[in-house]
Amino acid sequence: MSTQVSTRFSLREVVELTGLSEFTLRGWEGRYRAVRPQRTETGRRMYGAEDVTKLNLLKDLVTLGHRIKEIAPLKEAELRELLSAPDSNPSVTHAVQSNVESLFIQGERFSWDEIRRILGRERKKSTPEKYLTRFLIPFLVEMNRRIGQGRISISLEHIFSSLIKEELATLRSLARGSTRSRPAHRFVLCTPEGDHHELGLLFAFTLLSLRGIPSLYLGPHVPKQELCETALRYQATHILVSSTLKQGEGPVDAPLKYLGFIHRHLPRLSSLWIAGRGFQEVSDPSGARFQQFQNFEAFISELDRLK
Ligand code: B12
Numbered sequence: 002m003s004t005q006v007s008t009r010f011s012l013r014e015v016v017e018l019t020g021l022s023e024f025t026l027r028g029w030e031g032r033y034r035a036v037r038p039q040r041t042e043t044g045r046r047m048y049g050a051e052d053v054t055k056l057n058l059l060k061d062l063v064t065l066g067h068r069i070k071e072i073a074p075l076k077e078a079e080l081r082e083l084l085s086a087p088d089s090n091p092s093v094t095h096a097v098q099s100n101v102e103s104l105f106i107q108g109e110r111f112s113w114d115e116i117r118r119i120l121g122r123e124r125k126k127s128t129p130e131k132y133l134t135r136f137l138i139p140f141l142v143e144m145n146r147r148i149g150q151g152r153i154s155i156s157l158e159h160i161f162s163s164l165i166k167e168e169l170a171t172l173r174s175l176a177r178g179s180t181r182s183r184p185a186h187r188f189v190l191c192t193p194e195g196d197h198h199e200l201g202l203l204f205a206f207t208l209l210s211l212r213g214i215p216s217l218y219l220g221p222h223v224p225k226q227e228l229c230e231t232a233l234r235y236q237a238t239h240i241l242v243s244s245t246l247k248q249g250e251g252p253v254d255a256p257l258k259y260l261g262f263i264h265r266h267l268p269r270l271s272s273l274w275i276a277g278r279g280f281q282e283v284s285d286p287s288g289a290r291f292q293q294f295q296n297f298e299a300f301i302s303e304l305d306r307l308k
Pocket of ligand 1: 146200201
């Protein structure tokens with residue numbers, strides 16, 4: 002008779018195996034019942050290999066734009082089917098995939114004019130917001146993936162980042178003059194001191210501009226004192242801080258120190274919004290001090306709720 006030995010993983014190991022943060026994992030588990038780990042006698046969670054597989058599938062689908070709420074209850078086979086179905090992907094259609102692919106091919110051939118033509122064509126095909134969410138974000142995600150795999154050179158990465166920034170600037174220029182006459186909200190945006198990664202923030206700034214919401218883009222690397230003074234003077238109702246660097250990866254402040262400072266110095270601010278992987282581990286279960294966004298979908302849904 003053979004005994005089946007099933008491997009069990011601790012929470013730490015699952016974090017390592019999936020690349021999900023502990024915060025996200027707990028959220029998917031607690032709120033959406035994505036997986037149901039067993040507990041040891043002392044109450045420690047123990048996950049099975051099938052949980053790790055499911056979490057990896059969920060992660061890939063969320064990156065492609067699916068909502069965790071909708072896909073969390075699905076079985077492994079259904080998730081696999083969803084992942085392989087070309088047109089069931091909400092943000093990356095087949096056409097987008099092949100155009101994103103052509104950008105990389107043309108990039109290897111140094112055909113910059115052709116790249117500009119592809120971008121221009123995509124931009125004119127749909128509304129600015131759809132172009133941003135359904136083309137530029139998938140392009141960015143694919144670029145990050147290839148950078149992570151060492152498949153594109155640093156110079157190509159610089160050129161593509163620059164082209165993306167140029168496209169975002171074009172979209173903002175299309176939105177010029179659309180600022181609401183009596184705006185109920187005013188945003189100030191920055192990355193914390195020490196963090197020079199600004200692409201995510203620029204996407205958010207562009208989305209705000211397209212909706213006519215007045216926003217002050219302070220850019221990257223902003224000391225907390227300066228952020229607070231500026232927000233006061235600008236009479237900001239919202240501050241959006243995005244951070245890409247995790248603590249220990251650069252000279253960034255501890256996230257809670259930076260956010261706590263803002264919270265203490267701007268007690269009348271209606272919302273402090275945070276996003277980006279540098280803030281993934283930060284948690285505020287009551288939601289009283291800040292509101293956290295894991296992706297642009299959630300950010301856009303919240304913008305939809307702003308009156
Ligand atoms: C471009 C880049 C740079 C550029 C930044 C240029 C610029 N003006 O922004 C430069 C050259 C300056 C740079 C420098 C460094 N970088 Co760098 N960089 C990157 C790179 C290639 C892309 C990051 C990026 O902007 N992505 C765009 C964002 C939008 O995508 P994302 O981070 O995947 O975010 C997703 C979500 O988190 C979310 N999101 C992110 N931001 C926001 C904002 C809002 C509002 C919302 C709603 C959602 C959201 O949406 C995205 C799509 O799903 C990554 C590698 C990679 N593969 O990601 C490394 C990376 C971020 N860099 C890294 C590091 C360590 C550095 C350096 C310390 C040196 C180095 N080893 O390269 C310095 C630090 C400089 C500093 N003090 O900040 C590490 C960070 C590790 C960590 N997690 O802490 C990475 C991951 C590379 C790596 N694997 O080592 N970098």
